[in-house]
Amino acid sequence: MDKIAEVVESSTSQFTAQCYELHQAPPLGSLVKAGAGAVAVYAVVSQVITASVEPGRRAIARGKDEVDETAVYRENPQLLKLLRTDFTALVVGHRQETKLHHYLPPQPARLHSFVYVCEAQELQEFSQRFDCLSLLLAAQPAGLGDELIAAFLRQAAQAHQDHHKFLVAAGKELAVLLNGQTSRLNAILRRMKE
């Protein structure tokens, strides 16, 4: 498992990590892990931003005369050094030694801990329980939580042998959590299918 990013901001409920490679953030909804030692924090990618390294500077359109996007980067090699890709992930659990917990960790992820994308085995193990769904539902801004859940479940289903069974079980859990919000439930269910 190769590290793909490093934690640059951390709080109990989420952390932000800077990717080592520009544009190489893990997809929305994927399960990532910060720290590889005895304590690891699990989080779901909720936001990916590629922007200027310096806060005051903004990217401008450079490709008017270029043939394709790669030409823009070729003609402006400084861009690769002046841009960075960051992602924010919402914390959904942690591992203490070998024991997996589906609730927020007592301490947030440490700054500069390495971030890894969880592989199928780990994702399957983590998604045996659906406790994280209630955490994700509350994500701000409104509507982000729904997209996140759908993205997360779509990916987690791939890690299980019986995709359909997993999705139905997750759907039922959501139906309980979203009692009284049928249209919201419907919207998420539609997005959950492959």
Added chain:
Amino acid sequence: MSLELDQESKRLGVVISGSLSKGIEVKLDSSASVEDMAVGRYVTIEGERRRFFGMITDIGLGVADPQITINPPDFSDPFIAEVMSGIAIYGSLSVMPLLTLSGDETSLLQGPQPVKTVPAHFSVVRTASQRDVELVFGQEGRERFFIGTPLDMETKVCLNLPVFVKRSNGIFGKAGTGKTFLTRLLLIGMLQSASAVNLIFDMHNEYGWAGTSESGHSVKGLKQLFPSKMALFTLDEESAKRRKVSADFVVRIGYDEIEPEDIEILRQTLNLTEASVQAVFELARQFGEESWIEKTIALQPGEASDLLDRLHIHEGTYRNLRRGLQKLQRLSFLVPRTSEKAVQKILSCLDQGTNVVLEFGSYRNDDAAHVLVANLLSRRIYEQYQRRTERALGEGSQSPRPLVITIEEAHKLLNPEVSKQTIFGTIAREMRKYNVTLLIVDQRPSGIDQEVMSQLGTKITCLLDNERDIDSVLAGVSGHNELRSVLAKLETKQQFLIFGHAVPMPAVLRTRDYGSTESYRELGLSGPAELKKKAEQDIEKLWGN
């Protein structure tokens, strides 16, 4: 073995609310489809400390959020349908808990107990397994007669015969719903177990030699099955001969046997006025009980008017009476007098333990014949039984054998107007004081006196759709609201509801098979050759005296 049976029981859902008086509400799991449920099925509920046994009395649909009903989700998408069922939308059952199966000492010792409490919240509800049903209803045996199977199960539900015959019982149902079938079965059961001796007034010639099944096939009657235990009497020799039925005795009733009380009961049937009935009593006093009919019929007009004046009987009354009596005269089994009293004959058979079937032959549609014969014979027999029982009590000797009298179209004999006068009303009211009970078969239970209905120990009903009929059958029964819906949902044929003393709890059953060779064998009945031999032996015994 028992493990297998237990595993049969499928989890249905959990208890969510309810009360003892109104029944328990159960929310179905998503794995249990509401369309697979049926009213009348048995379920077990695993409470905290006890196991409950109950019956499904109603099935419904529920939603977690009322909004869903206004904007139903798109169920054409199977994924959404699968997710929502059981959570946002669910099936619900109403269950009537009837017995507790285990958990307390009493039920361990004595078997299932009547229910006195409700299961705790969210107790798991399962379909009843075969083992559970057997535990409740008992296994087939000498004294437990297999009458049918619960819905969608193969378990044999058995009737406790000794308890059954201790009280009068009723079999009800619309025409064509299988009452005759059931009656036949029960009679066989009683015959087999010899728990009582039977006198059957076979008004439609169904029970004696042969009957017809639903599909029109001929099925064997009691005489064919139990030649040694049955005596076949008939009112109509001609009819019997035509049907190739060999009767053991032809019943004739002499006028001298008819008492004024018998006429009183026939008032409606013979279209007599009150005054006519009074006149009968007068005439009987005048001519003596044994010959009054003869004499009255033989009256010449001249003699008549004097008599009438003397007795203060009105002319019109007399005419009315004569007309009525003429109707009686049509009955060819009525003769001036007989040498062999039918009552004696019947009694001697009964004493020997032989059951008697009295066929009515072509009189099957004759109300007057029904009422007169049934009432008259029964009254005589009952009087005998009374005397014997009292004597036995006094002397400490053996009481006569318990007797069950089977009557059909009971509303004619037990409607509120006449039930106080017919012997059947008396028998029903006096219960087993004198070892005689009734088996009432009727399709209009609302026509039967409520007092009599309330005396019935066990009731067996096939489908009834008349509100008043349903009311009268279920009157005073605990849980009658729930049973109403069960009753209304019975299939037209082959299903019946039984409740009362002879079963630990109400049951919806499918009638056991009868009419095929299989069924005969199952009933433990011998093959034809054997039967013949046995029959010959028995007939000798019968007439041997």
Added chain:
Amino acid sequence: MPLDLHRLMPQIEVMASKLKTAQEEQRQQLQRALDTLHKCDMAALKRKIATSRTTWLVADPMENPANFYDHVACPSDYCVVAADGSQIDIDRHSLAHCLLINLGAILLSYGSKPDAQLLSQPMLYSEQADLVIADPSAGRQETVQGPLLGLKRTIAECQLLVDLLRGLGNERPALGLLDGSLILWALERQTYETFVREAILDKGLLPSLATTKELSQSRMLALASYISYPGSTEVVNILRVALCPHDPADCDRYCWGKRQLGERPCDEVSGLRDRDLFYRVLKTGQRSALFMSRSSILKYYGEHQICFFYLCLEGEIARIELPIWVAQNKAALELTHSLILEQCRKGQGYPLALSEAHELAVVSGADREQFWQLVQASFVERHLPEQVSAKSYSKRTRWL
């Protein structure tokens, strides 16, 4: 208190209307200038310039001033290096006597292997030796502050630039760019002692230029500085000399005390600036003729005389200064012209490399504040006394 904008408004209005009238005047002057430009006789003019004594600076045309040149295509692979710097001056009123120079540089490779290397080098000078320029022979010293600090910074930028150029291989042509002028006229303005001039030039700028010249002999290399929105009038002044009836012209002799401003013959063009002139002469992408600067400080520059040309960008004129040995190398000159144009295209009108280098060098107000806080914190840690003057304190905190 905030600026009283209400009282300012009418004054702004007056200024704007005056500009309008001035614009019309300028248009006429421009026309006259153009006419004069096209009528120049090169040889006579050069001689006249050499012999004239004017109170204003006149450039020496190396060719017909009216010449202009189109750019050539950029090479497929090339490098552009730029360096810039900024400073935090010695604050007499603050804790520590130190100065901070922050250098920024960028090395851009274009073509088959595009790449960018970014550098940021802060340098803190606190030793006494660094805070002054000392006279080696006598005991005098000059504190490095104000304009002198700017000069020190310029030297540092140049040194960094040259180091980077030296580090490049010789496969690709390269251009080194600086912001501002290569002509350190500030040395002349401020009446610094010789030892200062020697420190800045002989031991500072000129060795860097020499190194670069040497490097350029074995590879395709150019060095230039870029001045945006130039305010100089050196070329217009050539026209003024051309217009002067006297040969040679002598301002003191003929005009001083005798004629008012605006009455002199050369005043026909005297309000104009070089950029106004060349904006009419050049099309976008074209460069002007080469001119040699006759700034007096250049007499100390030796073989590294500085010449310049004007470059027409979209909507503005820029002034490019370069050492003569670059200007005289046709390939290097063309390289300079093309690459600067390309950089301006990529950089939205200003050379990209310079703006990136500037971003890397700039010290914001917040940075400055943080720097002083760091210094203070480390003093506190070592229990050093904090001596802050009352004035500084008063300026720092806004109290009521």
